[in-house]
Amino acid sequence: MTNAFKPLEREPAYLKVFKAIEARITDGSLKDGAFLPTEGELCDQFGVTRSTVREGLRLLEQTGLIVRGPAKKFYIRRPDxxxxxxxxxxxxxxxxxxxxxxxxxxxxxxxxxxxxxxxxxxxxxxxxxxxxxxxxxxxxxxxxxxxxxxxxxxxxxxxxxxxxxxxxxxxxxxxxxxxxxxxxxxxxxxxxxxxxxxxxxxxxxxxxxxxxxxxxxxxxxxxxxxxxxxxxxxxxxxxxx
Missing domain, CATH: 1.20.120.530 (GntR ligand-binding domain-like)
Structure with a gap:
C-alpha cells in the first residue's frame, strides 16, 4: 500500500524527562532561578531510574536551560x-x-x-x-x-x-x-x-x-x-x- 503509515518511533525515557521539564520551563511553571527537585525526587515523580533522570538533566544542561548550583542541585536559567x-x-x-x-x-x-x-x-x-x-x-x-x-x-x-x-x-x-x-x-x-x-x-x-x-x-x-x-x-x- 503506497499510503500506509510507518510505525511510530519510541522515544527514550530520558528524552521524555527532558521534554517534560522543558515544557514546564517554556510555559513559565518553572521560573527563572527556581531549583529543580533532587534526582531522587525526580525519579519518584517520573517513575524512572536515576540514570534516566541524569541523562535528561544532562540534555537540559547542554541546551542551557538549567545550571548546576550549590549541593549539586540544578536551577532554571533562561538563555539571555x-x-x-x-x-x-x-x-x-x-x-x-x-x-x-x-x-x-x-x-x-x-x-x-x-x-x-x-x-x-x-x-x-x-x-x-x-x-x-x-x-x-x-x-x-x-x-x-x-x-x-x-x-x-x-x-x-x-x-x-x-x-x-x-x-x-x-x-x-x-x-x-x-x-x-x-x-x-x-x-x-x-x-x-x-x-x-x-x-x-x-x-x-x-x-x-x-x-x-x-x-x-x-x-x-x-x-x-x-x-x-x-x-x-x-x-x-x-x-x-
Missing part, C-alpha cells in the same frame, strides 16, 4: 541575549556562512539600527561609545586585535542601547561574526584603525544630535568602508568565515 547570540553565531559559522553573507546582513540591518539608536541611546550609552572610541584611539597602529575589539565593542554598545531584546540577540550574533571577519581584514588594510575611528566619531555626533538620517547615512558609509577593507586585503567574499 548573549547566550542566544553565541549559539546563533556558532551555528552560522558551522554552517559555513561567507564574508558576503555577513556583509549583506550588515548593510541591511545596521543603518536601520543606527537610525533607531539616534532616538534611543541614553547619555550613558553615548558616554560608553566615546570610551570605546578613546580606547581604540589609544591603541597602537599595529595592534590589530585592539582595532577588532574596538570595532566590535562599538557595535555591541549600539545594540545594547536599543532597548529591544530581539534586536539585541540578532545584532549581537552578527557582531560576533563581524569580529571574526575583521580579523581576516585589518592586518591587510592600511589605515583601518583611523578609518574606523573616524566613522565612530561621526556616528557619535549623529547620536548626540538625535539625527536619525545622519546616523543611518554614516552607518551605511561605515559598512561600505568595511567592505572596501575586504577588497584591499584581497579577501574572497565567497570564502567561509
Amino acid at each position: 541575549s548573549a547566550d542566544i547570540a553565541a549559539a546563533a553565531s556558532k551555528s552560522f559559522a558551522l554552517g559555513g556562512v561567507t564574508f558576503r553573507e555577513v556583509w549583506d546582513t550588515l548593510a541591511s540591518f545596521y543603518p536601520a539600527a543606527a537610525k533607531l539608536a539616534a532616538t534611543r541611546l541614553s547619555d550613558d550609552d553615548i558616554a560608553q561609545l566615546k570610551a570605546v572610541r578613546a580606547a581604540l584611539e589609544a591603541a597602537g597602529a599595529k595592534d590589530h586585535e585592539a582595532t577588532v575589539a574596538g570595532a566590535v565593542e562599538f557595535f555591541q554598545h549600539i545594540a545594547r542601547g536599543l532597548d529591544n531584546r530581539v534586536m539585541l540577540a540578532l545584532l549581537q550574533s552578527l557582531n560576533l561574526m563581524i569580529g571574526e571577519s575583521l580579523r581576516h581584514v585589518i592586518a591587510g588594510a592600511p589605515q583601518a584603525k583611523d578609518r574606523i575611528s573616524s566613522a565612530q566619531e561621526k556616528l557619535i555626533e549623529a547620536f548626540e544630535a538625535g539625527d536619525e538620517v545622519r546616523a543611518g547615512e554614516w552607518m551605511a558609509k561605515h559598512i561600505d568602508d568595511l567592505k572596501r577593507g575586504y577588497d584591499v586585503a584581497g579577501v574572497d567574499l565567497n570564502e567561509k568565515i
Whole structure:
C-alpha cells in the first residue's frame, strides 16, 4: 500500500524527562532561578531510574536551560541575549556562512539600527561609545586585535542601547561574526584603525544630535568602508568565515 503509515518511533525515557521539564520551563511553571527537585525526587515523580533522570538533566544542561548550583542541585536559567547570540553565531559559522553573507546582513540591518539608536541611546550609552572610541584611539597602529575589539565593542554598545531584546540577540550574533571577519581584514588594510575611528566619531555626533538620517547615512558609509577593507586585503567574499 503506497499510503500506509510507518510505525511510530519510541522515544527514550530520558528524552521524555527532558521534554517534560522543558515544557514546564517554556510555559513559565518553572521560573527563572527556581531549583529543580533532587534526582531522587525526580525519579519518584517520573517513575524512572536515576540514570534516566541524569541523562535528561544532562540534555537540559547542554541546551542551557538549567545550571548546576550549590549541593549539586540544578536551577532554571533562561538563555539571555548573549547566550542566544553565541549559539546563533556558532551555528552560522558551522554552517559555513561567507564574508558576503555577513556583509549583506550588515548593510541591511545596521543603518536601520543606527537610525533607531539616534532616538534611543541614553547619555550613558553615548558616554560608553566615546570610551570605546578613546580606547581604540589609544591603541597602537599595529595592534590589530585592539582595532577588532574596538570595532566590535562599538557595535555591541549600539545594540545594547536599543532597548529591544530581539534586536539585541540578532545584532549581537552578527557582531560576533563581524569580529571574526575583521580579523581576516585589518592586518591587510592600511589605515583601518583611523578609518574606523573616524566613522565612530561621526556616528557619535549623529547620536548626540538625535539625527536619525545622519546616523543611518554614516552607518551605511561605515559598512561600505568595511567592505572596501575586504577588497584591499584581497579577501574572497565567497570564502567561509
